[in-house]
Amino acid sequence: MVASLAAMTAVASGTEEDSLRAEADERVAAILKLSPDPAYGAYLAGDCATCHRASGGSDGIPPIAGLPADYTVNALIEYKLGIRENEVMVVRVARLGDAEIAALAAHFADQKP
Amino acid sequence: MSARPRVRVPETATKGEAVLIRALISHQMESGQRRDNAGNLIPRRIINTFTCAFNGHPVFSCDLAPAISANPYFEFSVKATESGTFTFTWADDDGSVYMDEQRIEVS
Amino acid sequence: MNGLTRRQFGLLLGAGASTLAMPAYLRAQDKPRVVVIGGGPGGATVAKYVAKDSAGAIDVTLINDGETFTTCFFSNLYLGDFRTFESITHSYDQLASAYGINKVTGRAVSVDREAKTVTLADGSTVPYDRLVLAPGIDVIYDSVPGYSEEAAEIAPHAWKAGAQTQLLKEKLDAVEDGQNIVMVAPPNPYRCPPGPYERVSMFAHVLKKKGFTQSKIFVIDPKETFSKQALFTEGWEKHYPGMVEWYGPDVHGGLKSVDVAAGTVETDLDTFEGALLNIIPAQRAGAIAIDAGVTNEAGWAPIDAGSMRSTIDEAIYVIGDASIAGDMPKSGFSANSQAKVAALNIRADLTDAQAFPARYSNTCWSLIETDDGVKVGAQYEPQDGKITALDAFVSQPGESAELRKETYEESIGWYSGIIEDTFA
Numbered sequence: 001m002v003a004s005l006a007a008m009t010a011v012a013s014g015t016e017e018d019s020l021r022a023e024a025d026e027r028v029a030a031i032l033k034l035s036p037d038p039a040y041g042a043y044l045a046g047d048c049a050t051c052h053r054a055s056g057g058s059d060g061i062p063p064i065a066g067l068p069a070d071y072t073v074n075a076l077i078e079y080k081l082g083i084r085e086n087e088v089m090v091v092r093v094a095r096l097g098d099a100e101i102a103a104l105a106a107h108f109a110d111q112k113p
Numbered sequence: 114m115s116a117r118p119r120v121r122v123p124e125t126a127t128k129g130e131a132v133l134i135r136a137l138i139s140h141q142m143e144s145g146q147r148r149d150n151a152g153n154l155i156p157r158r159i160i161n162t163f164t165c166a167f168n169g170h171p172v173f174s175c176d177l178a179p180a181i182s183a184n185p186y187f188e189f190s191v192k193a194t195e196s197g198t199f200t201f202t203w204a205d206d207d208g209s210v211y212m213d214e215q216r217i218e219v220s
Numbered sequence: 221m222n223g224l225t226r227r228q229f230g231l232l233l234g235a236g237a238s239t240l241a242m243p244a245y246l247r248a249q250d251k252p253r254v255v256v257i258g259g260g261p262g263g264a265t266v267a268k269y270v271a272k273d274s275a276g277a278i279d280v281t282l283i284n285d286g287e288t289f290t291t292c293f294f295s296n297l298y299l300g301d302f303r304t305f306e307s308i309t310h311s312y313d314q315l316a317s318a319y320g321i322n323k324v325t326g327r328a329v330s331v332d333r334e335a336k337t338v339t340l341a342d343g344s345t346v347p348y349d350r351l352v353l354a355p356g357i358d359v360i361y362d363s364v365p366g367y368s369e370e371a372a373e374i375a376p377h378a379w380k381a382g383a384q385t386q387l388l389k390e391k392l393d394a395v396e397d398g399q400n401i402v403m404v405a406p407p408n409p410y411r412c413p414p415g416p417y418e419r420v421s422m423f424a425h426v427l428k429k430k431g432f433t434q435s436k437i438f439v440i441d442p443k444e445t446f447s448k449q450a451l452f453t454e455g456w457e458k459h460y461p462g463m464v465e466w467y468g469p470d471v472h473g474g475l476k477s478v479d480v481a482a483g484t485v486e487t488d489l490d491t492f493e494g495a496l497l498n499i500i501p502a503q504r505a506g507a508i509a510i511d512a513g514v515t516n517e518a519g520w521a522p523i524d525a526g527s528m529r530s531t532i533d534e535a536i537y538v539i540g541d542a543s544i545a546g547d548m549p550k551s552g553f554s555a556n557s558q559a560k561v562a563a564l565n566i567r568a569d570l571t572d573a574q575a576f577p578a579r580y581s582n583t584c585w586s587l588i589e590t591d592d593g594v595k596v597g598a599q600y601e602p603q604d605g606k607i608t609a610l611d612a613f614v615s616q617p618g619e620s621a622e623l624r625k626e627t628y629e630e631s632i633g634w635y636s637g638i639i640e641d642t643f644a
Contacts, residue, residue, distance in 0.1 A: 061633030119490035
């Protein structure tokens with residue numbers, strides 16, 4: 001209770017950013033420790049393929065094929081915590097848990113654009 | 114673009130029956146609040162009054178404000194007493210007056 | 221679904237123990253067969269994903285009644301001169317060569333669910349172990365009094381992309397200043413909820429670009445509200461002031477009939493005239509789904525929310541517009557998303573592949589004017605037996621021009637992506 005009050009009053013002073021960053025780093029580290037299921041990652045990645053092309057090409061949407069797993073995990077957590085803003089991505093990650101994020105990141109790291 | 118009225122009055126009615134009158138006018142109703150791409154206010158130009166008369170006697174009238182959106186549509190009931198003609202009048206800020214009329218046979 | 225059904229077991233043994241009459245060569249067949257009817261964002265995607273992810277363990281046949289496929293999505297942009305017809309038309313060559321998919325150009329005319337065969341217009345039959353129906357929609361011509369297949373040659377619906385779209389484009393380009401366009405919008409449910417209004421925007425864009433000042437675009441809508449209405453209304457007022465008049469049933473009082481030769485649309489309130497009529501009738505699932513007996517009284521196919529399997533026949537999956545997919549709109553994006561869930565479940569049926577809980581997504585982008593794009597979308601999961609929207613987003617009125625431009629550019633990236641995902 002005290003901690004959350006502190007977080008609320010910290011908005012004005014900018015330490016909310018720092019605490020979000022710390023939370024992000026903690027969650028990313030936890031996810032990178034998981035052993036992801038490649039079949040699960042391949043299945044989940046199907047829904048990303050329409051915008052983020054498997055070939056790695058892009059017009060207006062960044063390519064993600066071949067990105068290192070820690071980068072991907074970090075990016076997805078940043079969308080979850082509101083550090084990154086894009087309404088489509090925020091909605092896409094809202095229903096992803098740690099196992100899903102780990103599986104996706106491993107899958108994209110393995111993709112050769 | 115000229116404003117075009119469309120009205121719907123039943124062709125016939127029985128005496129004492131409440132008839133539904135419907136009137137639409139195609140008009141942009143420029144409120145005077147919007148700005149163009151250069152940031153200048155687009156001048157107000159709206160239909161400011163709508164009246165309906167039957168055989169010369171007013172049965173419905175309305176002052177319209179800039180808040181009313183484009184293509185104002187009115188629907189109201191009138192008691193049919195005798196055969197005759199409904200006339201509809203819309204007055205535009207720019208001085209134009211649009212009119213339409215429809216007959217009704219009441220028996 | 222794990223384990224074999226009695227019928228599958230019987231097939232493997234070569235025993236004709238059930239009511240099936242299987243041709244001899246099939247009993248010797250090793251690979252299970254998946255047949256897909258409909259080669260659009262639903263059908264072509266499911267064919268590709270089954271073939272690709274089963275690494276050759278499943279025999280896939282894709283039946284489409286055209287050599288190429290013109291996407292209905294982005295066809296409005298072709299009408300608006302933002303895309304060429306060629307750029308929205310795609311071939312199946314890559315699917316055939318890269319994934320070993322057996323592509324058949326032909327029209328499926330009937331399904332024998334007992335025998336598990338599909339019959340084509342040329343009389344040939346194609347047997348299946350699993351059938352995917354992705355036939356899209358058919359328009360119900362007589363839902364609009366006075367409209368017919370013949371009338372659509374004069375007043376195109378262009379709600380199935382291809383020749384109809386080109387006809388509409390021809391007629392749009394022939395409209396002169398002072399002539400009007402009248403669109404009759406469809407009732408729910410229909411393919412592509414924001415589609416008619418993006419199309420209206422494209423009509424307006426073309427007329428505005430030519431410097432027309434006297435032409436009107438009327439929309440007679442059976443619906444009281446429509447997808448992204450606040451955004452379109454704001455956009456029409458901003459970009460095409462005075463040009464677009466949209467009327468719902470509380471104003472027009474109901475559509476009475478259309479006369480395509482005279483160019484009139486009669487409503488209870490009044491008759492609207494136009495040099496171009498774009499009549500978009502009510503719709504139902506593509507005919508093959510109706511014929512196969514997997515649709516309900518309203519003409520749409522009920523499916524299991526976790527797999528896209530038909531609730532009427534467990535050997536059949538229905539995806540895309542033809543299916544009743546809960547909260548998901550009938551869109552190309554939805555079809556492609558549903559195709560992946562279906563592909564996964566088909567592989568789990570026929571091989572030792574593992575199925576995972578279904579997840580679906582959709583985003584619909586609409587272009588209102590050059591660099592002014594809007595979007596709406598959501599994530600979906602099965603909940604209480606229905607595909608349910610969880611977490612959604614939609615563009616807001618008053619957004620910056622920069623954001624609207626980014627939104628449009630996102631849609632360009634998405635189009636390239638979904639085409640690659642579906643056809644490559």
